[in-house]
Amino acid sequence: MAKRDYYEVLGVAKGASADEIKKAYRRKVKDLHPDRNKDNPKAEAQFKEVGEAYDVLKDGDKKAAYDRYGHAAFEGGMGGGRPGGGMGGGQGDFSSAFSDVFDDLFGDFMGQRGGGGGGGRRAARGADLRYNLRISLEDAFSGMQKSITVPASVQCGSCDGSGAEGGAEPTTCPTCSGMGKVRAQQGFFTVERTCPTCSGMGQIVKNPCKTCRGAGRVEKERTLSVNIPAGVETGTRIRLAGEGEAGMRGGPSGDLYIFIEVTDHELFERDGPNLFCRVPVSMSTAALGGNIEVPTIDGGRGRVQIPAGSQSGRQMRLRGKGMPPLRGGGVGDMIIELAVETPVNLTNRQKELLREFEGEAQNNNPESSNFFSSVKSFWDSMKG
Known part of the structure; x- marks a missing residue:
């Protein structure tokens, strides 16, 4: 044919x-x-x-x-x-053709892991580490220097990270010739696997270090000082380059990522750069107006003028009393939200005065008047 x-x-x-x-x-x-x-x-x-x-x-x-x-x-x-x-x-030659395409697809990936073949492979990079750090809203406002203890792998001091006793250099793996991978013929195509002798490292240690057992690194806790900038918020990530896990056999260290969580505050609620503070005021102050003192996140005090006739939910703004900017922009504001408080545990005299006030009150409650006027119209329409 x-x-x-x-x-x-x-x-x-x-x-x-x-x-x-x-x-x-x-x-x-x-x-x-x-x-x-x-x-x-x-x-x-x-x-x-x-x-x-x-x-x-x-x-x-x-x-x-x-x-x-x-x-x-x-x-x-x-x-x-x-x-x-x-x-x-x-x-x-079909297996050779298939192998060429396999190299095209995966060669770059293998090169990144091993740095190429021929015994000149790059040692494996250490893993990145994550550390979750909780701080208060006050610390997020002012910034701080924080010491943290991180359990991690560090370079072995006995072999200087080589993994070999006395600091000797590892030798090229004889099985894979430093490639970190071996090929096996299966029918008409070639399968590539991690070298079983060197576990993909491309190098072997003939006389392993007694301290680290050939890994080139040991487990040890480290204390680090971390600069927390002012204005951080939950989800902010701080990267400390080279402070992660040590690499295998002298490889470069990974990075340490610190994830910030700002705890809830009993007085302030944060929304980006702005702070909200819900302040209760007496019914008489809301009706007659007056001045109140409110706390600020820096530990100071602010005075707020309450207009006469203020209702619950009314908001007033203190400029520049919010959170500092982390990445540009201006300082946030502090939003005061009034919560008009209904008095409780009234004396007989107080009750008497309130009933007297209620009898004298005319057109003093516009929201109530509008509501009940709408209710009356609704009922009249239903009757019709």
Whole structure:
């Protein structure tokens, strides 16, 4: 049976770029993989055919030969840039083609973890740590210097973080040659796994340090001084670079992230830069007006003028008495909200005075008058 045109197999035009050929190959192997086509007996053959086509078209020399001579370029000893004529029956180099795509997909990731192969791998970076710190609203207002104790891994002093006794340098892993990964042939494709000898490090320690047992780090509590800036709020994150967990075998340390939680205050409620304070006032003060003293977050006092006839829920503003800005902007304000208080535990004389006042009161309660006027209109409409 005559072989199909390789460009037709991959579904690309003859002038397709290397990137277009690679993308087409990825789509094909994904769609035709035998594990996804168990009911299609032709899938495996088509899968191999795609691999054969890609092995030729991804190689510049082979592609040029194929474009000029077609399939005859790899028959009768013409070769395709490799000894022995290249394809060897259609399957011999498929695993190599699949491996190339695997490298394209995962090579960067593996490089980030290991820094490349050949014994020059970068030691593993330590993990980042999180510390939850609770502070009061007063501390968030003024800022503070806080000492915290953090349990973490630190570099081993006995081996200077190398993991080897006496500070000797680790050696390249003989199993993976420093790559941190090994490849195994399974049928017509290659599987890549973490090296079992070095656990992906690319290096081994022949004589492990007795203190850290080859890890290059030990567990130890550290006391750190943290600067908490004024204006922080719940959710603010402070980063201390290099104060996280020490890296394995001399690798760089991670970072420490401090997450701030500002506790609730008994007097003030925060809304961004502004503070709210609910202040109770007597019925007589709300009716007649007057001055009251209110606390401020800095520990001071503020005087507020209560207009006569004030109702519950009325708000007044003290400019610049809120929270300081953390990232630009101006200082917030303090909002005073009045809560008119109904007197309790009245004496007989007080009750008598209130009844006398009630009898004399005319047009003194506009909100009540409007409400009951609306109620009367509602009932009249229902009767109609």
